[in-house]
Amino acid sequence: MLPIAIVQHVANDGPSFFATWCAQQQLPVQVYAMHDGATLPPSMAGHSGLCILGGPMSANDPLPYFPQLFALIREAIALDRPVIGHCLGGQLISRALGGTVQASEHAEIGWSSLRSTDAALANEWFGPDTEPVFFQWHGESFSIPAGAQQVLTGAHCRNQAYVLNNRHIGMQFHCEVDEAKVREWIIDGHQEMQERNSPGVQRAEAILPTLSADIAASQVLASRIYTRWARGLQR
Template sequence: MNQQQKPVLVLQHLPDDGPAYLATWLAQQRETMDLRDHGDAYPRDLSGHSALAVLGGEMSANDDLPALRRGEALILDAMDRGVPVIGHCLGGQLMARALGARVGASRWPEIGWHRLDWAEQSGDWFGDAAQSDPEIFQWHGEAFELPHGAVWLAGNAACRNQAFAIGPHLAMQFHIELDLAKLKVWTTGHDPARHLRDGMPDAQIQSTVAIHERAAARLAAQQRVAATIYARWLGNRR
C-alpha cells in the first residue's frame, strides 16, 4: 500500500469537537479518515497512516490526561517518519508541547472572528489569506510558544503565536475546521460570556449573536482558506 492509499488519522478529544469541514474536505478528495476519540484505542504508531490531524478541545494541553500524552507520542512518531501533521487549536498546542515548547495562558482569550497578522512566507501554507487578511475563527484561552526550528506564520496582539510550521507540519491556534453545524453546537453548549475578564478589550469575546452574524459572511471564505491548507498538508506526503 503506498502512502496516499493509507488512511488519514484524526484524533478527536471531545464529542462536540469533531472534524467538521476537515471530514467534508477529506471525503471530497476521496481520502479515507480513521477517526479516534479519547476513548478509543490509539494506534501504536503512524506506520499504517498517511497523515495525522489533531483536533481541539476545552482542556489544557498541560492537563494530566493519558489521551493527550498518547497524542503527543503519535505526533513525534509521525514527525520522525515524515508523516505530515496538522494541529487545530489544542492540537497545535500539543504539537508545540511535544517538541519542548511551553503552552500557557495567552495575553487575552479570543472567541469569535479575529484578524491575524501574517508572515511574509505564510502564503506557502495559507494562500491568498496572507494578502486578503481574513477573519479566522478562534476559541482559546491558552497558546503555544514556538518550538526550536519552527517558522512563525501568524499572530496578533492578543496572541502572538498563532501558527508555525516545521517542514511539512503545521500547528495552528485557530479553527479552520469549523462548519456551521459545529458552530451551532459550540454556541449552544458553551457561553462565551463566561470567559470575560476585567480589563479585557470588548472585541475579544464576541456574543453568540455576533458570531453567527459574521459567520454568514466569513465561513465560506474561511473554508476556502482551509481547503488550501489541507491540500498543502496532504501534498507533503512522501
C-alpha cells in the first residue's frame, strides 16, 4: 500500500495519535517535516491519502510551500484520495477549495463540547455522541468551502468540521492530540493562555487534573474519525 503523506508545519505539532493509529492499523505513513527543510512531493502519485497537521501560522501567510500544498490538496480531491486536515490543516483545505480563513468568533484553547449540524453525517464520522468533546488551540477559523457540508458547530466558533464528497474532512479542532503533546503546548503556550481574553480559553489548572481521562475519551472519537476516513484510502 502507498504511504499516507503527512504534512507537518512545526516541531511541536507532529502527527501524535494519528501516527499511533496508523501504526496500529499497519498503514504506512511518510512525514514531510516542513519546519525541518522538507520538500513536498511533486504530486499525489506516490501516496494513498493526505493528512495536514496544525501550526501557529495563518493559512493566509505567504509561506513558500503553501501554493504547492494547495495544489496537492486539489489534486488529491480530484483523484478521490482522501484528505484530512487538523486545525490549520482544515483551514488550508478550505482555502485550497476557494474558502476563506479569518479571525474566529472567539479564540479557543482547551476542551470544547460541540454539536452536530447534520445528524446522519455526524453519526457516520463521529459516532452516536451528539456532543463530542475535542481539544482546541486556535485564533482563526475557516469558512465551509463550496460543495462541502458542515458537520459540527460550537458555542465559541461556528465552523468546527466539514465533509466533502463524504470522503475528505476538515476540522478546526485537534483530534490527533496525545497527552505529551498537550502538556508540551501548555508549557510552550503558557503566556498565550494567560493573555487570551476569550470565553473559549481554559487555563492550565482547568485542563491538567483530568487530562489523561480526557485524552482517552478524545482518542476513542479520533479512532472513529480515522477509521471512517481510511475507508477511502487507495490500497
